[in-house]
Amino acid sequence: MKQPNEKPTLKTIAQVTGLAAATVSRALNDAADISASTKERVRLAARQVGYRPNRAGLRLRTGKTRVVALVLNIEDEILGIVSPLLSGVAEVLEASEYNLVVIPETPAGDPLKPVMDVINNGMADGIILTRTQPYDLRVKVLTDRDFPFVTYGRTDMKIKHPYIDFDNEAFAYESVRRLAALGRRNLALLAPPPHLMFHRHMSDGFRRGIRDFDCMEMPLGDIDLDTPLQEVFNRGRKHFLSTHRADGIVAGSASASVALLAGLEQAGATIQADFDMVAKEPARFTEWIRPEIIAINEDIRGSGIALARTVLSIAAGHPLQSLQQVLFPSD
Structure with missing residues (x-):
């Protein structure tokens, strides 16, 4: 011993x-x-x-690092995806011989740089990507180089690539349905940044709901889910004081919903009287701290588990029954 x-x-x-x-x-x-x-x-x-294992020696013997790289935006992590996603990925990798390395990225940075760093420096055997775009150059580069990867989110490319995604269109449509059932007709959407793929999905679901439930779309101004929370708060104050204000709001994240609600309330608005709000969240925090917000769950931890299993299978050369999976909202 x-x-x-x-x-x-x-x-x-x-x-x-x-x-x-x-x-x-x-x-x-x-x-x-x-x-x-x-x-x-x-x-x-x-x-x-x-x-x-000795990673350097392992790589020399097998050409493998036994590492999975997760490229992740870690800015403004409040009630966001980072913790549950890491938890799900780590659960799978802990039961394997793979380690996890997190490659941070920022919304203002070059999204291709972290990917090229992993490839050129031989840092990992597989990559998990987040924040996909309709045309995502990272997907093309990884596909062209036959490098194992999976994305958290779809693209609009002709390349058939592995992904795990949340049905943001179904989330937005269900949110509008619930607000309309409460008698709300003037609705606003706090959406993802326009360059991301799930902006399109969420916007499509919101606008389909607007049509089907005879509602009207109200503008929130130039804010999105990447906007600093202080600015979201400020926009909430201004919005309630405007003449064209919403009586129902769909928020694409828990943190943004809480910041917007705080701004609206500071301006004198009362939730469930002047307006109602539906928010997407990865946990049950808003139910605990602001139960007036109607919460729809995105199981980000479950997505992390599915992402890790997928990239490990691809890296090992194992065939998968399905390389593409869309997860649905739940209460």
């Missing part, structure tokens, strides 16, 4: 499991001739003894 300050090795796992070191190595490398039960037994022992 290893000494207290000795780094765990394959021989340590072999001693714990009673298997040969060569069998342990093949199990950790997901060899096809090793049974699933043996692989799980070896992985459990590896976690228990704190074994971590």
Whole structure:
């Protein structure tokens, strides 16, 4: 057995499991001739003894890094996607021999740079992308280079690529339906930035609902889900004081809904009297802190689990029954 300050090795796992070191190595490398039960037994022992493979040596031997890169916008993380998405991805990777590296990006930065950094520096075996655009150059580059990847969101490209997405069109349509059922007819949408693909989906669902339920669209001004929350708050104050104000609001994120609501209330508005609001959220926080907001859940943690499983399967060369999945809203 290893000494207290000795780094765990394959021989340590072999001693714990009673298997040969060569069998342990093949199990950790997901060899096809090793049974699933043996692989799980070896992985459990590896976690228990704190074994971590030498990444540099592994890459030299196999050409693999056993790393998945998650490219993620981490700015203004309040009731947002970062924590639940990371939780879902990490749950899957923890049960595998892969580690996770988060590559931060900013809305104002070049979205291709993080991807090229991963490819050119050999940082990972697969990439998870977020914030897809209708024509997404990252998808083209990764496809052309046959690099394993999956996107959180669809594109409008002719390239058939793997994705997990939330049905933002269904969310917006259901939001309008609920507001119309409350007698609200002058509705506003706090939408994603126009260059992102889910802006189109959410806007399409909102406007289809406007038509079907005989409502009218009201402008919120030049704000979107990337707007700093202080500016969203300020817009809420101005909106209630305007002559063309909404009596129903659909908000594409929990944090934006809370900021907008705070601004409206500071200007003298009362929710459920002057207006109602529906918000998309990844958890139940708005129900706890502002139960007056009608919450529709996006299971971002579940999406993270699906994204991690998909990219691991692609990186391992395993066929998937479906490379594309759309997840639906829930209460």
